[in-house]
Amino acid sequence: MEEENNLLDAKKQNILENSKKSILANKISVKKNDKFYALLFLGPSLLLLILFIFYPMLKTIYLSLFLTNGNGQNTVFVGLENYVSLLTSSTYLASLGSTFVYVIGVSVLTIFLGLLLASTASKNVRGSVFFRTIFSSTMGVSISVSAIFWLFIFNPSIGILNQVAAFFHLPILNWSTDPNLAMISVIISTVWMNLGFAFLVLFSAFESLPLSLYEETAIEGVGPVYRFMHVTIPLISPTLFFVSIITLIESFKSFGLIDLMTAGGPNNATNMLVYQIYQNAFLNGNYSQASAESVILTIIIAILTFIQFKYLEKKVSY
């Protein structure tokens, strides 16, 4: 009997183990199928990413290690020399500095003014619908059109700004030719361009705020500034975070307005990193230098975005 029992036990165990194995095998086959489907569905986008993002990225790094000859061919391998000469060139460092001034100026002003406009427009007063339309209307203006009319405003001889200044006997300023003023004028027009988008996104965040919270704070007798800083800002912080990242990256990449308004001048005051890349690649045919500049710009944006995610996101309450 015992032997029989033993045999039965052995059989049972065998069956158990077999079934375990088959389950395992099934699992593996499911996994294999999953991978196949994942590859099938992600494949096309992966292919496109490799073709249009990763390959050009690697090629850019490769190109940045050479010198370009007159025919646009990369002839002499120079290692990191392009980077060294860039990071020691005073014009490049100056352009790095002016880019930071520009980016910070544009981002801070856009967010500040966007918040101001959005909070004003969200008040339900007569005519607020009209102002909402006006505030977001810059989204519909093309860069070239806005560049042209800002140029007319800033024109040193016939510009409105200087005509008004002359009327009130204020000093006449050379907006687009004085290096410092040129930067300010470019910042003003960029902020104006970006404001529509920032306003619209922030405004929608304001609209979705729960009214009950505001009623409670009203009952508690909280002042408007305190309420704005401690109730409104935390509530819209995810949107604010989104707008700040987008504005920052966009202002790093801004090109059209600068090309049309100052073309990098005067005295390189508005020669941002992106504009230098364009000049080197498409006007000079110096592809290697432009590649090195692109790599540096990519690194800078990556670092800044990383910092934003690491530190700013902690303050965001979802």
Added chain:
Amino acid sequence: MKNQKRVIYNLIIVLTVAFLSLLPVSLLGNKQASAADNSKRIKIVFWHEMTGPAQTQLNEFVKQFNKSQSKYQVVSQFEGTYEEAVQKILNTHESNTSPAVFQSADISVSQLYHSGYITKVQKFIDKDKSFNVNDISSVARAFYSQKGELLGMPFNTSQPVLYYNASLLKKYNITPPPMNPSYSDITRVAKQLYQRSNKKVKGMTMEVYGWLFDQLIANSGNYSVNNQNGRLATPTKASFINSGSLKAMEWIQENVKSGDFINYGSGTNASANEMAAFLSGKLGIFMESSADIGQLTLGMKNQKLGVTYYPHADGQKANGVAIGGAALWISNDKSSEVQQGAWNFIKYLESAKNQATWQKATGYLALNKNSKKTKTLKNLYKKNPALKVPSEQLAKTVPNNSNSGIFVEGIVQERIILNTALDQIYNGSNIKSSLTQAEEAMNSYIKNNNRANGWRY
């Protein structure tokens, strides 16, 4: 199941409709090709960078050339700016999209010469007895030549000149500058204008534009880069600091200090501002390409435009200035038959009659010496004598290595570097230190470029 069937039916209907609608288009396409009967003609692809009235006139020339003979069919294609076009030309060489003949600007001469992608037009000139190259302006030819051989054929050509508002000068009772003015002549007029208008009218400006700076050097007989502007050997160093540039910049700073000089900065924005101020009577004098003359005469309806030669330093004769504009080049990646067609087209454009028409339509200077005998130009000069000035300046100049342009690669870079220096100088910086910085930047560019090309550095 039913739904699936319906989807399939709909799909079939959509595809059928799409197919049927495309059918007539493809049939029509075939018809057009056979109707034009261009298949027997040899196709000559021509790339150009002309816009506005110049583009219209150029296309008219292409049409007339195609009508004038039956062997070749020139197809003109617009390729954007000069800087963009030259990159495209170099990048498409030996592909089936590359042009047979193309327009390329003054800034690319050295680059195209060294590219090995062109057939020198000298080769066709030597063979073609029907074409007398001496009819074409010698200053313009010198610009596009190296070692006595003409590389590309000068086509749309301008020269820097000085413009003044003659009506404004008359209003304030100021004697206009002479035809060949010195720096002090211009300073006098600019200062008088500024003072007598109670500082309401600015006396003068010079756009922050390296080309104008290089031309001041050329007019003084000096060189912008060593080895005589690269004409004797590959340049290895910039020479922005010389007696000519120093005198010129001192002249500018003198006017900046006395307040009669206004700085409009650099770029298209600057030239637009400058033009707007000049046309509205708020600026008396400016220096720019003669190509602006058409726009200026149009804009100054009730005012009189004055034009003089490019200014020169006091106590010294003007050496003459280099031309600006572009030339026509023949690619060497096409069959000899196509290249011959390209040459015939170039020859056609250079005729006395066509060059006169070209000047009338665009303001670019007629390069053929016989053009001034044509009725077109005679009438033009009678109507507006100011238009004659740039052509006379061009005709009077004797070419030498100083006024035949700079034979160096990277002139775009040179202009950017010089603009920085000019900006600094206009804003009161020390002339020598600004130009030294510019020289250093250009030297390192030249060095790297020579290295990349495998030349001596």
